[in-house]
Amino acid sequence: MSLTAQQAFKKLPQKLQNFFTRYPPAPFKKYASTPTSTTADDANPFLPNIHPVTNKTHNPIYSMRRQSDLYKLAYKFGVSDLLPTLNNGKMFFQEKYDNKKPLRGVVNPKGHIWERTLEARKAAIQEAVSKADDILVEHRGMKYKRRLERRKAEQKTWV
Amino acid sequence: MSRLLKESKRYGANMKRLHPLVKAHFDNINRKGQIPAVRNDLPAVREEKQFKSLEDWKYTVGDKVMIVKGALKGTVTSIIRTQKETNGFMLEDGPTKEVVIPPNYWLQSESSHVVEYPKVVTSEYFKLVGTIKDETSGESRQIAANDVVFRGKYWDEDYKKMMPYRCIKNKEEYIIPWPRPDKPEDDKFCTEEAVALERTYEPVSIFESDIPSDLNLRDPLAKRKSRFERKQQLLTKKDLKLLQSPAMPYSDTKKAFFRERAEIRSKQITEMSAEVADFIGKRVADHLNKIKDPYMWQYIKKVSGDRKKR
Numbered sequence: 063m064s065l066t067a068q069q070a071f072k073k074l075p076q077k078l079q080n081f082f083t084r085y086p087p088a089p090f091k092k093y094a095s096t097p098t099s100t101t102a103d104d105a106n107p108f109l110p111n112i113h114p115v116t117n118k119t120h121n122p123i124y125s126m127r128r129q130s131d132l133y134k135l136a137y138k139f140g141v142s143d144l145l146p147t148l149n150n151g152k153m154f155f156q157e158k159y160d161n162k163k164p165l166r167g168v169v170n171p172k173g174h175i176w177e178r179t180l181e182a183r184k185a186a187i188q189e190a191v192s193k194a195d196d197i198l199v200e201h202r203g204m205k206y207k208r209r210l211e212r213r214k215a216e217q218k219t220w221v
Numbered sequence: 222m223s224r225l226l227k228e229s230k231r232y233g234a235n236m237k238r239l240h241p242l243v244k245a246h247f248d249n250i251n252r253k254g255q256i257p258a259v260r261n262d263l264p265a266v267r268e269e270k271q272f273k274s275l276e277d278w279k280y281t282v283g284d285k286v287m288i289v290k291g292a293l294k295g296t297v298t299s300i301i302r303t304q305k306e307t308n309g310f311m312l313e314d315g316p317t318k319e320v321v322i323p324p325n326y327w328l329q330s331e332s333s334h335v336v337e338y339p340k341v342v343t344s345e346y347f348k349l350v351g352t353i354k355d356e357t358s359g360e361s362r363q364i365a366a367n368d369v370v371f372r373g374k375y376w377d378e379d380y381k382k383m384m385p386y387r388c389i390k391n392k393e394e395y396i397i398p399w400p401r402p403d404k405p406e407d408d409k410f411c412t413e414e415a416v417a418l419e420r421t422y423e424p425v426s427i428f429e430s431d432i433p434s435d436l437n438l439r440d441p442l443a444k445r446k447s448r449f450e451r452k453q454q455l456l457t458k459k460d461l462k463l464l465q466s467p468a469m470p471y472s473d474t475k476k477a478f479f480r481e482r483a484e485i486r487s488k489q490i491t492e493m494s495a496e497v498a499d500f501i502g503k504r505v506a507d508h509l510n511k512i513k514d515p516y517m518w519q520y521i522k523k524v525s526g527d528r529k530k531r
Contacts, residue, residue: 064510067502073525074505082501083493090497101481115477138521140508141501 078135087144095147106146122149130154237268258320262341263307272308276371276385279344280310283400286347287365291316297350297363299400301339309341316340351389351397366390366397379404 065073074082085091085107093106100111100120107123124132129148136142137154153161172178190197199207236244252260272278280286280300288296298314317337324334348365355362371385372393379401389395407413425431439447456464471479512518522528 065506067499067506069502070506070509071498071502072527073509073521074501075524076526079493079526082497084490086490086493086497087501089500090494101485135524138517138524139505141504144501144504 074139074141075135078132078139078141081132082144085146087141093146108146108149110149126150126152256320256322256326258322258326258336258338261304261307261309262318263304263309263343265306266308270308271305278303279369279387280349281400283402285350285363285400286312287350288312288315288347289365290346304341307341309343310347311339311341312347315342315346349397351395353395364389364395366395369397 071079085093092104094102094104094109095106097109097111097119098105099114101114102111105111108129110119110122112119122129126149129152133142133145133148133152133154136145142154195210199210236247239247248265275281282300282303284300286298286300288294288298293314293316296314298312300310301313302311303309304311316339318340319335320338321334322336327334348367349369350363350365352361352363354360366389368390369387370390370393372388373386374383375386376382377384377399380399384399387397387399389397509521512521
């Protein structure tokens with residue numbers, strides 16, 4: 063069974079029909095994507111617009127919750143793109159999933175404390191091993207230094 | 222302090238509220254402080270158990286009784302007093318006790334601090350005595366009743382109230398009449414009974430009063446109006462002014478706001494053009510015709526605009 067345009071329009075929930083009556087979709091009327099004057103012709107009912115006389119920001123005519131309700135309903139009937147721009151760049155379903163900001167901890171895991179200090183500790187150990195003879199000489203005196211030199215001189219060069 | 226508050230004993234010790242054991246303790250202290258003459262011979266009775274009506278008491282002051290217990294057994298005497306607190310009786314020639322009373326309580330005739338004082342007794346201590354007349358011989362004799370019961374009521378002219386007939390239990394044909402009360406002596410300022418009872422006004426109709434409606438018995442120079450008059454007061458100009466809400470003029474800002482709101486409302490689109498409906502309809506039809514999922518169709522049917530409302 064294929065629906066005609068008239069039949070399909072009647073299937074649209076009353077809430078959406080009322081909205082589109084008051085705010086006709088894009089080719090018939092255009093809506094600003096950024097906040098404008100409340101009295102402007104292209105004033106977006108989803109955005110907090112500014113009153114030209116008082117310079118005060120009015121709350122959006124449709125709250126964030128009602129915007130979401132309308133969008134989700136329109137999405138199920140394939141007319142979500144006919145709605146004016148949503149406030150705060152609000153996204154739903156796949157679009158929301160794709161544009162999701164990854165968690166900081168997932169991108170850069172902190173790691174355990176041994177993982178974080180491993181490189182530094184390795185370097186410190188390497189440095190200490192290379193300086194081992196000097197440190198021993200410093201603490202044990204010249205006699206030990208001479209012994210080391212003698213051992214080096216008496217070292218067998220053959221096997 | 223209001224009467225009710227005073228009776229409730231909100232501020233101060235209320236003996237009624239105390240625990241029975243605590244109350245007994247305080248009663249004991251009180252008893253020790255009393256002089257022996259004032260002490261009760263019988264234990265005090267709780268208020269709810271105290272006799273109130275004639276039917277409770279059964280015997281009253283002036284009744285002839287016969288003592289059935291103790292050394293005075295068989296004596297015929299009469300009741301001189303009743304004691305409410307103990308449900309007890311004092312008899313004229315009944316048992317007495319020697320009590321010592323301080324000189325400031327002495328009567329004029331007394332010369333000793335030791336006085337014979339009547340003891341309070343319960344109703345088990347005596348039996349009620351009545352007189353019956355033998356119709357054949359015409360002799361009258363006294364009988365003592367073990368107990369009495371009450372059957373029916375009559376108007377007693379001396380007591381000026383309805384009194385129960387006092388019959389001997391199980392022999393109800395014998396009625397022991399109530400004793401005659403002492404006649405009240407009239408003061409010299411008293412109104413005579415005949416004058417007081419004389420009827421001077423008789424209403425003609427219960428619907429229409431003979432008393433004129435505008436009759437005012439109050440002093441016309443009285444400062445304050447009576448509370449009945451105050452209730453019927455009419456609204457004054459001051460009252461009306463207070464009751465009516467003030468009609469405040471709207472400010473220029475408010476007027477501009479109204480104008481703007483009206484303008485916005487006039488601009489609002491209230492009906493959808495066929496063009497727009499067709500445009501949206503096509504989009505919706507394209508989408509719905511692709512749907513194969515039966516559960517999705519179930520949902521669409523539930524929320525659709527052409528759904529029949531229950």
